[in-house]
Amino acid sequence: MDNEITFEVIDREGQVHQIQGPTDMSFSLMEICRASDLPIEGTCGGMALCASCHCYINSDHALPSKGPDEEAMLSEALHVKENSRLTCQIPLTQALDGLSITIAPES
């Protein structure tokens, strides 16, 4: 389908999940992962206020750069690495097709 992308998510047990999602519904990466029953909680609903959607980006996809809210939250979160992102701040677009992410440990 035209507006459908596929990406992979590695959960905390190392299991790989192939996830499909539409790019024309204004979803974020967090929302589609949460709706796919992955352990990405998105407690604050997607406001970069809780870091419960923290993931590591494994592939070298060009992603939108971090906004000040995401920078601030990541500065307080645990287990932060160079490739850390809050998936609630990444809109689901064609550019994400084939992306690979790993869910960060629970904090």
Add this chain to the structure above:
Amino acid sequence: MIQTDILIIGAGPTGLFAVFEAGLLKLRCHLIDSLPQPGGQCAEIYPKKPIYDIPAQPEILAGDLIDNLMQQIAPFEPGFTLGEQAETIEKTAEGHFIVTTDKGTQHQAPVIAIAGGLGTFTPRKPELNNLAFYENKGVDYMIKAPEKYRNKNVLIAGGGDSALDWTIYLAEIAASVTLVHRRSEFRGALDSVDKIQVLKDQGKINIIAPAEVTALKGQSQLESVTINCEGVEQHLATDYFIPLFGLTPKLGPIAQWGLTLEKNAIKVDNSLDYQTNIPGIYAIGDVNTYPGKLKLILCGFHEATLMCQSAFQRIYPNKRNILKYTTVSGVEGFDGSKKEAPKSIIKKIQ
């Protein structure tokens, strides 16, 4: 022992609105919440964020929604046990429930409504050796009674709203306040960031950033901390260390109450009254699950309303309950207040 008709666990928007619907049926409510203030997520995580899907409220700040709910339920005089976590539940011989908190406060009611949202907010703790040893011996994760910091040396870590707000508040009463943050940028309401700058310029607070607390020291009580500021270590004597790194919700002790759970939520009968597998215990709002469940405040309000109708029948099995409209019957508070529509004037026009 606190006695009430409906004991509500969780004082978020759903739990608060349940007080209003119960009050219309002349049922009294008492709420337990682990946070020191009512409002749940709305007050704790995003009080300054606008919500756009509350019916008839094109835009309302989460904090204002809570203030309005508190005003709406005030005539029904709800009781609150705040800053305590509901821990155990037992059943009495006459079929009532006794809920005891982690502080030992006991509550008795014929009906329990769990409106626990995503669970009990538990503080995110920094990764420090012997942190647990100093808990309640100088390390606090939440500020419940600010007076205890009067004339004490306090060190706050964090860069968000609560770190800023408490730094501003404690600057007035503590002997000294030091704010430590991993970055030089702080995230909060514009006026609190400005206030911090003024307090710093006036020498009323110390800010150490970008820096991190790396070690805690003290014999039987916290006496000092080690701070690493861009590779340089310094030791600072302090009476209190308060890391404010946000709170994450965990379902907590409720998970052990024998309720049927599904994906960390409590299963309820949505075709009837949001009752759980234990008769007399209901679950409403984000904490419950059923086919088609949506975690929305407006759905929580609906669930609270239906729960109260069922609770009434459970408490008074022989009393008839007929739906009444507030436009017709007004609102009669337990405090003696009465709100009602003004009577129309009947007058001949000459």
